[in-house]
Amino acid sequence: MQMRIDELEKCSFGRFSVALFAIVVLAAQSAHAREVPDVFQGEWNSKSSACGAAGNDTRLRINDDSIAFHESEGPIEVFATQGEREIAMIVSLQGEGERWQSFRHFRLSEDGSRLTDITYGRNFVRHRCR
Numbered sequence: 001m002q003m004r005i006d007e008l009e010k011c012s013f014g015r016f017s018v019a020l021f022a023i024v025v026l027a028a029q030s031a032h033a034r035e036v037p038d039v040f041q042g043e044w045n046s047k048s049s050a051c052g053a054a055g056n057d058t059r060l061r062i063n064d065d066s067i068a069f070h071e072s073e074g075p076i077e078v079f080a081t082q083g084e085r086e087i088a089m090i091v092s093l094q095g096e097g098e099r100w101q102s103f104r105h106f107r108l109s110e111d112g113s114r115l116t117d118i119t120y121g122r123n124f125v126r127h128r129c130r
Contacts, residue, residue: 035064036079039108040087044115044126051129060115060126067104071095085110 046058061068066075072095079089085108093102105119117124
């Protein structure tokens, strides 16, 4: 049974539980997919002029199997896509002497130039670095 992330969010339990459940179900259905799709990979920043600057606190790097923020990074444990423009993932992050697991949910713009972090309704936009 295939479920969509937006359908699961309509359920009565918490968004984090829904997202976690969605990722587990969808990942089980597509166990052969081990690498984050190319369209999501690369460096992203809130301002294009900040591209390449490691000290930028909005910098995000997504690789085929890992993610890195300004002060934390780690492997992508599991992910699920909805269509070609949306991805949800559970990541094991490490930074500033601590370790934790985090859920992230991103939506890619139609032209692939902007990645919006829609985790918990945040809507934080980053631009693709070239």
